[in-house]
Amino acid sequence: MRVVLTGGGTGGHIYPALAIAEQLKTDRPDTEFLYIGGKRGLENSIVPETDMPFETLDITGFRRSLSADNIKTVLRFLKGVQASSELLEKFKPDVVVGTGGYVCGPVVYAAHKLRIPTLIHEQNAIPGLTNRFLSRYVSTVAVSFDGTQDQFPKAKRVMYSGNPRATTVHRANAAEGFRLLGLSQGTPVVLVVGGSIGAKAINEAMLQMVTDIVRMPDVHFVYVTGKRYYEEAKRSLEEAPWVMPSNLHVLPYVERMPEVLAASMLVISRAGASFLAEVTSLGIPAVLIPSPNVTNNHQEVNARALEDDGAAIVIAERDLSGESLLRAVEAVVQDEYLRLRMAECSARLGKPDSAAVITAELRKLAVRAQAIRRGAL
Template structure:
């Protein structure tokens, strides 16, 4: 069996695709996977590291203002459709799975035109432009949030599945998480992370908290800054006078996020759908700072869905300071009953079988197409 995965631009599109591929391989070990991504996207670096064959397209997204660049984008789209058809004819997949991002558009559209079963996964509450476009052509849709289903009401096989990244953190070893950070097992710590590329606003607020951290004795703080902000953030933390400075750990990136999440007491983060899926899967209380710099402000509805359920506290970026962040962190860390309540609320939202649900959905559309062809 052969399956094509596509999606890119950010980790929020890439890691769900990889999680679906991993689940599919576990169910069908003889499967060959091919990942079609963008030449400029993170996927061109990340996917080959997972041992999956990779092909690149030259594709860009639309600008929101009138621009001649949009004309070039349309030309690139149709060129990418043509190239996608070539790759699909050569690989002969049984199905194509798209997880969003600009590159997903031409690949899934080309698959539809070739009569190949197609499934898209939408990570956010409000669907992205690409998945809205593709919803007219696909056989099936899986969504991370129940509130997304009305956007895909025209597609009979629409499933509230959750985010497949949730499956990846199930059973993660907390002891290895503590060990990787050099902390004794059971040490309470707050994990602050701005997504795969880091977030300057969260880093700024984290640094602003440092002089106040002596008010939380015993707790450690792990600031995951992103590669581009690491040296600057580390140097600023070192330059601050604080009795808690020995309990602050500044790291550029974490490669074993599931294990570290399993060990953490509280997470401060952006509200990307994949991260939220991981938090809820392990029952992790969170403070969410949605990015205002994403398409359709889609992170705010993501964060609000958790805050409304009592699983998270949301702080809008315009309200984020060292003081406001510390107040939220301190309130939760000092109140074990509240933290436990948030953890339980998060766990109720978690869907650890998401990848399994999507794989079963994929099996359905492949079988349906086989029966139709045979008939």
């Protein structure tokens, strides 16, 4: 099978696409890929690290207010459709997969015009503008959160698939996570993370809470500041008038996050959809601080979905402090019954077979398209 993947801007759009590719490669090693990304997104640093052919388009998103820039966006979209058509006609894919971000728009729309089967994957509980637009044109819409299927009323077919990133992380080795952290296997680990860049509000609350983690001496805190905030956090800790707690590990970034996640008993984080898929695939309780600075406040909707099912405690950023964070952490760490119940609820929400569900749908779409071309349907 020949597959075009497109998704860009953030890791939350890129890693699900790569997880789908990984599953397809596992099922059929002879599968061929082309990844089409935007010129400005993280895909430019992430995708080239794979052995996948990579092409880019110059594409931007619409501003939500009246702006002359929107005229440029329309022109870039039309040019993007033409460029995508040329790439698709040259590569001749059996199916095109979009996992979000502005770049999906022209690529998936061009595939529709060329009558190539298409699937888009929506990571969030509230769909993005690009996927809303594309849903009426694609063969299948796959959603991460069960119950959000009705968000795409104009789609031909909507399926609950979960997030394919869950499949990748579900395979992670906890023993390797403990080894990477230099901890003995079975050490209770609380992972604090704000994403690859970091989250200022989480960092501030964590720095306020640091002096109190000595009240949990058997628990090891892995505090991932994000690259942007590492030097500032390190300096604050070094200049503080108290001794650094021995049960604190401060890092700018974790290269092998799946293994570290697998070794964790509790996660404190934002509520990006792909990261939540990773957390639930491993059945980890979470304290979530959704970012208020995202479109449609979708992170809070993501987080509340876990909270409603008993898998997470949610703290709104406006209510976040060292004290409120400490209360939430102690509530989970010190109550084994609550922790085990949250872990069970988290695992029930996890969908570790997500990538396999999506790739099965892709094969069906490809087979049907081939049958139509042969005149068998």
